[in-house]
Amino acid sequence: MRWRLVTLRIFTLLILLILVSRLAQLQLIEGNTFRSRAVENTIRTDYVLPVRGEIYASDGKTLLAASVPIFNIVVRPDTLPAGEDERQEVFSSLASLLALTDTLTISPATALIHQPQLARDLRRIVGPQFTAALVPTDAQALTITLPYSQNLAGLHLSRTYSDVVQYHSSVEQIIRSSDLPPYLPIPIKTEIPREVALVLRENQSAFPGFQVIQSYRRGYPLSAELPSLSHLLGFLGRIDPDELKAANPPSESDSLPNYLLNDLIGKAGLEASYEDDLRGTLGIRQIEVDVNQVPVGEPLILRPAVDGHNLVLSIDIDLQRHAEATLKKWIEEADRRRQRLHPDYAPINKGVIVVIDVNTGAILASVSLPAYDNNVLTRPLSQNDVEFLFQNPDKPMINRVIADWYPPGSTFKQVSAAAALGYGLIHPDTRVHDPGYLLLANEYDPSTKYIFPNSIRGDRGMINVVDGLKNSSNVFFQQIIGGTRYVLNLRPNDPKNDDGLGIERLAEVANNWFGLGQPTGIDLPGEIEGFIPTRQWREEVKHEIWSVGDTYNMAIGQGYLLLTPLQVLQITATIANGGTRYQPHVVKAVTTIDGQVVRHNEPVVTGQLPLDDSLLAVIREGMYRSVQDADAYNNRVASPEQRALYQQLQLAGKTGTAEYIEPNGRKRSHAWFVGFAPYDNPQIAALAFLEGTGDLADGSGTLTLPAVAEVMAAYFGIAQPAVPQEQKRP
Numbered sequence: 243m244r245w246r247l248v249t250l251r252i253f254t255l256l257i258l259l260i261l262v263s264r265l266a267q268l269q270l271i272e273g274n275t276f277r278s279r280a281v282e283n284t285i286r287t288d289y290v291l292p293v294r295g296e297i298y299a300s301d302g303k304t305l306l307a308a309s310v311p312i313f314n315i316v317v318r319p320d321t322l323p324a325g326e327d328e329r330q331e332v333f334s335s336l337a338s339l340l341a342l343t344d345t346l347t348i349s350p351a352t353a354l355i356h357q358p359q360l361a362r363d364l365r366r367i368v369g370p371q372f373t374a375a376l377v378p379t380d381a382q383a384l385t386i387t388l389p390y391s392q393n394l395a396g397l398h399l400s401r402t403y404s405d406v407v408q409y410h411s412s413v414e415q416i417i418r419s420s421d422l423p424p425y426l427p428i429p430i431k432t433e434i435p436r437e438v439a440l441v442l443r444e445n446q447s448a449f450p451g452f453q454v455i456q457s458y459r460r461g462y463p464l465s466a467e468l469p470s471l472s473h474l475l476g477f478l479g480r481i482d483p484d485e486l487k488a489a490n491p492p493s494e495s496d497s498l499p500n501y502l503l504n505d506l507i508g509k510a511g512l513e514a515s516y517e518d519d520l521r522g523t524l525g526i527r528q529i530e531v532d533v534n535q536v537p538v539g540e541p542l543i544l545r546p547a548v549d550g551h552n553l554v555l556s557i558d559i560d561l562q563r564h565a566e567a568t569l570k571k572w573i574e575e576a577d578r579r580r581q582r583l584h585p586d587y588a589p590i591n592k593g594v595i596v597v598i599d600v601n602t603g604a605i606l607a608s609v610s611l612p613a614y615d616n617n618v619l620t621r622p623l624s625q626n627d628v629e630f631l632f633q634n635p636d637k638p639m640i641n642r643v644i645a646d647w648y649p650p651g652s653t654f655k656q657v658s659a660a661a662a663l664g665y666g667l668i669h670p671d672t673r674v675h676d677p678g679y680l681l682l683a684n685e686y687d688p689s690t691k692y693i694f695p696n697s698i699r700g701d702r703g704m705i706n707v708v709d710g711l712k713n714s715s716n717v718f719f720q721q722i723i724g725g726t727r728y729v730l731n732l733r734p735n736d737p738k739n740d741d742g743l744g745i746e747r748l749a750e751v752a753n754n755w756f757g758l759g760q761p762t763g764i765d766l767p768g769e770i771e772g773f774i775p776t777r778q779w780r781e782e783v784k785h786e787i788w789s790v791g792d793t794y795n796m797a798i799g800q801g802y803l804l805l806t807p808l809q810v811l812q813i814t815a816t817i818a819n820g821g822t823r824y825q826p827h828v829v830k831a832v833t834t835i836d837g838q839v840v841r842h843n844e845p846v847v848t849g850q851l852p853l854d855d856s857l858l859a860v861i862r863e864g865m866y867r868s869v870q871d872a873d874a875y876n877n878r879v880a881s882p883e884q885r886a887l888y889q890q891l892q893l894a895g896k897t898g899t900a901e902y903i904e905p906n907g908r909k910r911s912h913a914w915f916v917g918f919a920p921y922d923n924p925q926i927a928a929l930a931f932l933e934g935t936g937d938l939a940d941g942s943g944t945l946t947l948p949a950v951a952e953v954m955a956a957y958f959g960i961a962q963p964a965v966p967q968e969q970k971r972p
Contacts, residue, residue, distance in 0.1 A: 286321070286529050288541070289427070289502060291457055292522025293835070295550035297475060297512060299559035300606075300830060302837070306465075306555070307475050307513070309458040313439035315340065316427035319417055322451035333413040334393040336449055339438060340431045342412040344393045346400060349383035353406040360403050367392045367399060422503050429504060433459060460506070460513075462617050464559070469613035470566045473641035474557065474766070474828060476511020477619040480504065498526050498545050510639075511616075512553060512828065514767045519832050519840075522550035549835050556604035556830045564956040565595045565607040572932065572949045573611065576913075579938040587910075592933035594642050594807045595953060600815040600918060600927050602845040603824030605764070607953070612638040644762075644769040647804035648931070651900030651942075653914050654799030656813050656861060657758075658719045658743075659707050661751035663857045667743050668707060668722055670860045674737050676702040676710075676717040681731040685790055691730065694720055694794050697899060698875065711864025712874055714897065716798045723748055723797035724790050745793045749776050755851050756813055757823055758805060763848060764826040772809050775802035800901060810916055811929040814895070817861055818918035818927055821851035866894035866921045869947070876943045887951050890960055892920035895950065897942035911936030915946035919954050928953055 297307035315336075323329050337344050346364075348354060354361045368386060388396040400409035413430060420428045430452070434442075439454045446453075460478050465471050481489070481501055489507070491497035501507065501524065508514035508521075525547025577590040597607040612634075618627050631639055640646055662668045678699045684690035696702075696716045702709070710718030725742030726732060752758040752774045759774035775796065777788035795801030808826060816823045825846040832840040851858070868874050869888050876897060877885060887893075895917020904910055913936040918927040930949040935941035955962055 284530055286318075287425075288527050288529055290525030290527065290547040291455075291505075292524060292547045293458060293549040294460065294522065295520040295552045295835065297520075297553045297555065299555055299557050299562075301559065302554050304559045305463050306471060306557075306559075308461045308463060310461045312433045312457055312459045313436060314432045314455050314457045315430045315434055315439075315442060315452060316455055317413075317417060317430055317452045318427055319424035319451070330397055330409070330411060330414075331394070332449055332451070333411040334397045334409075336430070336452060337412050338390050338393045339441065340434060341390045342431065343390075344388050344396060344412050345410045346386045346388060346396050347383055347408045347410065348386070348406055349408070350406070351382065351384035353403075354384070357403070357406070360406070363399055363402070367395045426503055427453065427455070432457070460620050462615075462620075465617055466615045468563055468566055469615050470562065470609040470611065471557075472511070472614050472616035473610050473643070474511055474555070474608060475616060476513035476515075476767075477509055477616040478506040478513055479509040479619070481507040498524075500524055510768070511641075511766060512555075515765050516553055516829065516832075519551045519553065523548035551840055552833045552835060552837075553829050554831045554833060555828055556599070556606060557608070557828065558606050558957075561597060561607040561953070561957055562609070565597065565609045565953050566611075568949050568952050568956075569593050569595045569609050569611055569930070572930070572945050576932055576935040576938055576941060576945055579935075579941075583938055587934065590932070590935055590938075591636060592642065594931040595929065595949065596643050596807060596811050597926055597928045597953060597957065598811055598815050598826060600819040600924050601824075603815075603826045604830065604845075605826055605828045606926065606957070608641075608643050608828070610640070610642040612636050614638045641766070641768065642807065642931075644764060644766060644806055644808050647770060647772050647806050648912055648933075649801070649803055649900040649902060650799040650805045650810050651898030651912065651914055651936075652714045652716075652799055653810050653813070653896050653898035653916050654803065654805075655711060655714065655719050655797075656817055656865070656896060657752055657756055658723050658748065658797050659711060659861050659864070660755065660817070660851065660853060660858075661748050662719075662722045662743055663707065663860065664751065664755070664851070664853050665743060665747060667739070670708070670857070671706055672737075673704040673706050674718055674721050674739075675732055676705050676713075676715050677731055678702065678717065679731070680717055680720060680729050680794075682791065682794070683728045683730055685728050686787070688728075692791055694791075707860060708864040708867060711861065711896065712867040712871060714868065714875075719797045720794040724793035728790055742793070745777055745788060745796065748793070748796060749774050755849065756816065757849050758809055758813075762806075762808055762812055762826050763846075764808065765829055765843070769808075770806060772806055773802065773804040799898060807929055807931050810898075810914065810931075811927055814865075814916045814918055814929070815927040816849075816851060817858055817865075818894075818924035820855050821853055821858055822847055823849035823851070862894055862918075862921065862924075865896050865917070866892075868897070869893050869895055869917065876947055879940065879943050880948070884948055884951065887955060887960065887962075891951060891954050891958065892922060893917050893951055893954065894919070894921045895947070897947060899936035899940070899942045901936075910934050913938075913941030913946045915942055915950050917947075917950050917954075919958075926954065926957060 294309045296305060296309060298304060299306055323332060397409050400407045416430055417428055422428050442449060442454045462475055485507055486501055486503065489501045490499045508517040526544040527541040528544060529541045573590055573593050580587045580590050591612055593611050595609045598605055614631060678701050679693055679695040682692045682694060694716060702713060705715060705718055721739060723743045725740050726738045727740040758772055760771050761769045780786050780788045792801055796803050812826065825848045827843050829843050831842050834840060869876050871877060895915055898914035900912045900914060902910055912934060913932045916929040918924045928950045930946035932941055932945055935945055952962055
């Protein structure tokens with residue numbers, strides 16, 4: 243009897259030891275794990291998106307980019323019901339409410355013939371249009387789309403005939419295809435109707451794991467009407483892993499994240515370059531919830547959401563509208579000329595118009611065509627959208643103002659004139675002989691000769707720099723920049739300048755004085771540098787020797803020289819204002835949502851020409867006379883109404899016809915005009931550029947010059963000349 247009592251005591255002690263050991267394991271060893279699980283089951287971390295700032299035109303009232311409130315339904319997979327059947331019931335009910343398409347697959351399809359009851363049950367769900375007789379006898383499987391209201395019935399049917407019927411949940415497919423971790427909300431459907439959002443919120447317990455959140459859709463109210471705005475505004479896209487890593491604190495930091503994996507971020511235009519201002523601060527809070535994820539307490543705010551700031555642009559919306567219409571008008575005129583003069587050319591559809599305040603660098607209008615509607619990128623893209631945006635050889639998404647480069651042609655003669663005057667190689671009254679062309683002997687093989695002509699042949703006699711700009715004399719600028727050492731057709735008593743300014747000093751002026759060959763620094767992403775060729779570049783990269791002919795070509799804006807339209811415009815703006823180079827900008831101010839100014843984008847000086855204004859005045863005079871003098875070519879080809887407008891504007895400027903070679907070897911040319919007004923008190927400079935139109939009845943003087951004049955007239959409130967275009971064709 244005694245040994246039994248001892249045995250019982252030992253057994254009791256062992257049980258007690260086991261219980262104590264297990265308790266110690268649960269409390270001490272695994273306590274943190276279970277505490278974390280308990281917290282996860284009762285505490286939900288929610289993220290509150292800030293309202294993205296809006297973008298306005300220069301008047302501060304015209305809305306260009308808006309945050310439109312919407313309701314989205316999201317799911318956190320880690321809070322879904324654990325049971326498969328319960329999950330599927332929730333998925334099916336939600337799909338019916340959201341009008342999402344669920345499907346059934348019958349395999350083999352002949353089961354509908356061999357199991358008449360299955361066919362009858364399916365007919366009751368799908369509707370009378372379904373009949374098993376329509377099933378091909380050789381079909382391996384048949385997929386049937388369920389009516390939205392019958393998703394749950396379809397799920398139950400799949401359970402009844404589980405051997406041949408499989409149910410495919412659209413909600414489950416969305417969750418599976420997402421690459422987000424289970425603790426982050428996965429969007430199931432965006433922009434759900436408000437009444438549906440209310441139903442879901444009121445019946446939260448019937449949809450465990452799912453949540454209605456208020457979010458915002460980006461909209462661009464005027465971009466459909468004015469697609470040129472899209473190049474300026476840009477668009478949003480889902481953040482990629484590299485952007486997420488750069489935008490958030492390091493993973494080892496205790497700092498709260500700024501972005502989530504499913505967030506949107508600026509991908510182009512101002513949406514990208516001003517992302518930090520527009521975005522705001524992501525709000526983070528913790529909420530105690532019950533088993534159905536229904537809040538049961540007041541949220542703990544870890545970080546409040548802070549709405550983003552607004553942008554007020556320097557873009558004058560009326561001027562932008564007029565500039566786009568004007569560019570379209572002259573592109574259409576250019577294409578009519580193409581059909582008449584060169585029907586073998588590809589259709590003309592590309593061009594640029596830009597207007598800048600010469601005294602601040604503020605961009606007042608910026609148009610690049612072809613363009614696109616950035617509203618398209620706020621919704622799922624159709625195949626037509628993809629083809630137009632990304633596979634289109636005309637590349638409508640490229641902002642040609644800053645992201646493409648071209649030979650500037652004779653517009654570059656402003657730089658050549660400034661370089662020669664600045665280095666003292668010539669003076670305002672220095673004259674050289676312009677025989678209409680230069681006959682040049684090859685410096686390495688004198689038996690080889692080249693002709694460098696003016697665009698219009700004929701001996702102009704002795705001319706100075708003003709005459710050279712007025713008449714766009716190639717011969718003048720080639721002599722002063724490239725020299726006369728190898729020229730064969732000058733008269734014995736003509737002034738000679740053996741070596742000229744030279745390529746090294748011209749490149750230095752372009753780079754250091756005018757800031758060419760480098761971005762202007764405009765507050766838009768995607769700006770390219772342009773290209774200023776040098777002797778060293780040609781030898782090291784092209785493995786060729788730089789020649790006098792190369793210098794001649796660069797002196798008149800040809801050869802390897804490439805600039806963006808904005809860089810060409812900045813040359814003229816700098817000369818017009820007396821030599822100050824301003825950094826171009828599109829944003830005038832950053833404000834709070836209620837309109838309080840956070841900061842002004844004050845003018846930023848990026849350089850100063852080392853020239854007396856008296857020398858710059860000489861260049862401005864040559865540009866003025868090229869438009870205004872009665873014997874100047876640009877004036878002679880204009881209509882009386884156009885001449886009157888040029889005079890009323892006091893317009894000064896420079897045309898350019900820039901040659902280029904097509905891939906098929908055919909020589910073509912672009913048309914440029916860049917000018918400023920008024921001449922005696924410059925306020926704005928404007929540029930028009932039309933691709934491939936220089937050889938369409940001199941497009942520089944008859945297409946781009948009147949285009950700039952019309953845009954300037956709109957800015958200054960001057961009536962436009964009403965002249966039939968057919969009448970004014972050269």
